[in-house]
Amino acid sequence: MECPGELPLERPRPDFGDLSTRVAFLLAKEVGRPPQAIAQELAAALKDHPEFSQVQAVGGFLNLRFTPATLHQVLRGVLEQGEVYGRGDLGRGRSLQVEFVSSNPTGPLTVGHGRQAALGDVLANLFQELGWRVTREYYLNDEGRQIDLLAQSLWARYRQALGEEAPSPEGGYQGDYLVPIGEELAEEWGDRYQDWDEEAQEAFRREAVGRMLRLIREDLEAFGVSFDVWTREVDLHRRGLVRETLEELKRRGATYEKDGAVWLKSTEYGLSRDPVLVRSDGTPTYLMVDIAYHVDKFRRGFDRVVDVQGADHA
CATH class of the missing domain: 3.30.1360.70 (Arginyl tRNA synthetase N-terminal domain)
Structure with a gap:
């Protein structure tokens, strides 16, 4: 045998x-x-x-x-x-991607993210010692409802720094880490953004994501962890990959529509339930974007892909 x-x-x-x-x-x-x-x-x-x-x-x-x-x-x-x-050439001529940490840019890293950083970096180092061409990658969820809430929460801190009464949005981010950022923006911009219009939304989204990403990079650098590639969710949408992946799933008969939403036929593959891919309002779920992201990973030609997930994904 x-x-x-x-x-x-x-x-x-x-x-x-x-x-x-x-x-x-x-x-x-x-x-x-x-x-x-x-x-x-x-x-x-x-x-x-x-x-x-x-x-x-x-x-x-x-x-x-x-x-x-x-x-x-x-x-x-x-x-x-x-x-x-332990060094060897088992992976000679083969490529491997390790995606890890990938914390949403809505706040500072936590101890849990530190655990993922350690695991991912150690795995990448081990594979490198075995001859693999390793790519360390961070996936940045910089699109969607959570980013809208972050931007609006920062806008509230900005207005508070101007001396106004401005409660955080329902379901928003209450952390004190937004206070100094709001103060800096109030000093830099003055009272330019009194209304939550399209211009303000764009400005605060840009500043919120950019400054959170800067904090994340600084923490990772202090921890001794670096990445070769930073992939942004917003780029997947701009390239049309999310829409393209959804159409391919439909073409393969892997989806169905119910209650105005698009669902994945996961139970046909042994899973316990069918998850939603596109909500009834037309917005894609995390899962839909993650599927598109993994399509992108394999299109890049990696021989192996490793995902280091947090406890909330287990």
Whole structure:
């Protein structure tokens, strides 16, 4: 038997072993035998292997536990090779994109974003050491309702700095980080923007996003994390990629309309519910834009794409 493709390895619960593989499920499709029978055969073949102290077939999975001697040998290699340990050419000639942090430009970074920054940067470094051409990318959600609320919240702080009574909009951003920005704009612009007209909306959107992005960049720089590419949501719309992706999904029969909205047929692919792609007012959802963004990623020719997501996306 020969494994079709790459050997899938996972870290199981500690009481199951050091490594686990579902290779038996992949082989079952090739040889027409039950996964459990294949896993048992593999376990018997590996039972006396000197690197394993325990090999178990459980429900089609193969769980492996290394001997202490094997682990000691690895540790000796780490100590002897130092900084060059683990380097290789597994990814030579192949490209990989790691997208991480990608915080909305509506406020400063949080501890959670710091976790994502650490994970993403470490992953990128590891892949680079294995010979991959790595692109570190930050996706900037600088379009939509949340940016409108940010701009209007900053306008309220600007007017307050001018001595006016100006409550923040319903659902707006209340953070004190907007106060000094509003004061700076009041000093720079005076009372130029008394009305929330089209000119004011454009000016405060531009300033709000630009200044939040500056804060984000400064925090990332202090953390020692840099990016090769910054992709803006507004550019995806300007290029027509969101509209184009939606039309392609419709052409493939992957959508349907209900209650004036456009829905994705996710349940046909094993998911629990169908999400909305375009709201009844015609505006695309986060998911719709994210699909278009990932289409853009693969069009750029990456061999692999890695998304480091926050806890709220798990």
